[in-house]
Amino acid sequence: MAPEILNILYSFNSVRLEEMDRVKLMDRYDTKYLLPANRIPDLLKLMLGRYRVLEINNERISSYTTVYLDTPDFTCFNQHVTERTGRLKVRFRTYNTTGNSFLEIKKKTKKGRTVKWRIENSPSENSFNATATEFIKTRVPNDPESLKPVLENNFKRITFTGFDTSERITLDLDISYASPDGKSAELPLVAILELKCRGLAARSPFSKLIKQFSIYPTGFSKYCIGCAMLHDLPLKNILKPKILLLNRIENEYNGSLSA
Numbered sequence: 596m597a598p599e600i601l602n603i604l605y606s607f608n609s610v611r612l613e614e615m616d617r618v619k620l621m622d623r624y625d626t627k628y629l630l631p632a633n634r635i636p637d638l639l640k641l642m643l644g645r646y647r648v649l650e651i652n653n654e655r656i657s658s659y660t661t662v663y664l665d666t667p668d669f670t671c672f673n674q675h676v677t678e679r680t681g682r683l684k685v686r687f688r689t690y691n692t693t694g695n696s697f698l699e700i701k702k703k704t705k706k707g708r709t710v711k712w713r714i715e716n717s718p719s720e721n722s723f724n725a726t727a728t729e730f731i732k733t734r735v736p737n738d739p740e741s742l743k744p745v746l747e748n749n750f751k752r753i754t755f756t757g758f759d760t761s762e763r764i765t766l767d768l769d770i771s772y773a774s775p776d777g778k779s780a781e782l783p784l785v786a787i788l789e790l791k792c793r794g795l796a797a798r799s800p801f802s803k804l805i806k807q808f809s810i811y812p813t814g815f816s817k818y819c820i821g822c823a824m825l826h827d828l829p830l831k832n833i834l835k836p837k838i839l840l841l842n843r844i845e846n847e848y849n850g851s852l853s854a
Contacts, residue, residue: 601656603639609650610756612693620763620791621711627815628788628805629840631848632768635786641808642755645800646764649754651692657752658691662718663818664742672822676833680705683735684818685742687718698727700734709791718744746821747773762792762799772821780824784848785841787815813840 630638648655664685665671674682682703689696698716703709714730723731723739731739749771755764767789770782788810792799815837823831823838 597636599636600639603636603643604648604655604753606643607639607646607648607655607755608758609655610647612649612651615649615754615756615763620761620793623709623791623793624707624795625709626790626799626802626812628790628810629813629815629844630786630788630808630810631844631851632784632786633848633851634808635766635768638766638788638808641804642764645804646755646757649756654692655753657754659750659752660689660691661748661750661817662687662744663746663748663821665745666737666741667743669745669822669826669828670737672819672828673830675816675819676830685731685735686818687716688713689718698723698730700731702734744775746818746825748817748821749773750817757800760800762790762801764801765789765791767817770817772825774825778825780821782820782841784845787817813837 649657651657663671664687671682671684675684680703684699684701686699686701687696688699696715696717697713699711699713701709701711712730712734714726716724716727728739731742735742749769750767751769753766753768755766756762765788767787768785770785770787772780788805790799790801790805792801819834820837820841822828823834
């Protein structure tokens with residue numbers, strides 16, 4: 596991690612994990628932004644004094660590992676790229692900083708909200724136990740036994756919350772992917788910024804703040820991009836505009852280094 600980022604991060608007021616319970620936001624609106632990773636220091640300076648940063652075990656940057664599950668014909672991926680109402684993601688997520696692992700289900704509602712459910716579980720288990728099976732059956736139309744690991748995603752995350760607002764902002768970086776057949780890909784030059792709030796993003800203080808930074812909302816799924824990069828799927832060309840956007844951001848990063 597760049598020393599400049601760490602220096603700025605430790606200038607923020609911190610918030611403990613227990614205090615973040617009030618902004619878990621398991622039912623929320625999501626808004627995502629993409630930016631070159633070398634613009635992170637300027638973004639942090641803009642946020643300094645307005646937001647607190649999550650600190651766990653004296654660390655302000657946390658490591659995550661996500662294992663996404665899908666059917667043999669990639670039902671979840673197909674529903675996402677075609678923007679089907681009620682689309683789902685099923686995943687194991689391990690919070691490496693704390694060691695906690697959860698089986699999580701995310702659903703996009705017809706009103707555009709993201710709803711998330713989760714139970715404690717581990718991706719190291721070879722099959723779903725009775726609790727996990729019932730958890731999936733009550734929320735996912737697919738047979739739990741048809742869901743298999745198709746993509747691993749590793750990244751680092753910085754989490755912010757306001758002093759007196761219910762919004763949460765996450766900044767993901769050092770993003771990498773691996774498939775079960777041994778393929779891998781990385782997005783080291785791109786950062787993903789996400790605003791999570793109970794109400795519409797347009798009313799969020801952060802949404803107004805980020806306009807000063809000249810980056811704009813864009814739909815983006817780490818899962819779908821990873822699948823498009825590592826799997827030969829019929830519908831992956833739908834994501835070509837997103838791949839081109841990633842290329843432009845990487846070119847902007849490289850261009851700023853050579854300027």
